[in-house]
Amino acid sequence: MTSVPATDVHVLDRTVDELLDASGLVDSMRSEIAAGAVYVVPSGIDRALLVELRAYLTRVGQSSLPSYHRIEVGAPNSHRMNDGDERSYVRGRFHQFSFYPWNQDLFGLFDLLGPAYRVKNLLSGLPPASFLGRMPEQGCTARISVQFYPRGGGGLNRHTDPVDRHQLTVPTLELSHRGDDYATGGIYVIRADGSTLDVQEHLDVGDVLFFNAATPHGVATIDHADALAWHRFEGRWIALLAVNKLQSTADIGDSVDLG
Numbered sequence: 001m002t003s004v005p006a007t008d009v010h011v012l013d014r015t016v017d018e019l020l021d022a023s024g025l026v027d028s029m030r031s032e033i034a035a036g037a038v039y040v041v042p043s044g045i046d047r048a049l050l051v052e053l054r055a056y057l058t059r060v061g062q063s064s065l066p067s068y069h070r071i072e073v074g075a076p077n078s079h080r081m082n083d084g085d086e087r088s089y090v091r092g093r094f095h096q097f098s099f100y101p102w103n104q105d106l107f108g109l110f111d112l113l114g115p116a117y118r119v120k121n122l123l124s125g126l127p128p129a130s131f132l133g134r135m136p137e138q139g140c141t142a143r144i145s146v147q148f149y150p151r152g153g154g155g156l157n158r159h160t161d162p163v164d165r166h167q168l169t170v171p172t173l174e175l176s177h178r179g180d181d182y183a184t185g186g187i188y189v190i191r192a193d194g195s196t197l198d199v200q201e202h203l204d205v206g207d208v209l210f211f212n213a214a215t216p217h218g219v220a221t222i223d224h225a226d227a228l229a230w231h232r233f234e235g236r237w238i239a240l241l242a243v244n245k246l247q248s249t250a251d252i253g254d255s256v257d258l259g
């Protein structure tokens with residue numbers, strides 16, 4: 001898979017919901033994203049609800065034991081710590097909460113994030129409801145992965161994610177804000193000349209970020225000078241709107257760690 005360098009960042013006024021009725025705009029976004037453009041789109045989700053979600057997951061993370069489960073049909077919702085886990089394709093340090101469409105969850109996350117998922121599918125040239133049912137399609141399933149990057153070391157190596165029949169872009173919903181919840185680090189993409197484009201500066205709580213999954217990107221270390229304290233759940237929070245291949249699906253590539 002060839003990587004696609006980032007070009008520029010577009011910050012839209014229109015919300016994710018409004019994009020669902022703007023097929024011309026979605027078409028132009030699709031070709032721009034294929035060529036390396038980055039889009040920031042407000043989700044329109046109530047900020048207070050997202051802060052509540054964060055508080056809820058903090059309580060879950062602090063009061064239940066982390067455990068690892070593979071991505072397969074019937075997998076439970078669960079959370080785990082990833083501290084350089086060799087089972088992951090990309091090295092990182094973050095706490096991850098996984099939600100599947102076949103499980104119940106208190107916040108109804110697949111309903112809440114449904115519009116953003118449908119935009120992801122449209123941008124990927126797919127029917128809007130793809131992968132959101134209770135059963136996998138084409139060997140893939142939607143999975144919401146809420147990721148918490150702790151201050152004092154949270155981050156993710158530079159990498160690319162697979163672009164294939166299942167997706168062009170892997171949207172993320174921002175659940176925290178640099179300047180309030182942490183001071184340094186965050187999401188970046190790489191331009192053709194190898195320079196870093198700091199995308200984080202354009203993002204606030206509730207914004208959805210869309211870019212080409214094949215654009216090299218990573219998470220610069222969150223507050224690297226601070227002491228690491230996983231249990232406090234202070235740092236950067238996002239919800240990743242993933243569509244993942246099942247363990248048994250061999251014909252879609254893996255994410256590639258670029259170090």
Ligand SMILES: [Fe+2]
Pocket residue numbers: 159160161170217
């Ligand atoms: Fe990624």
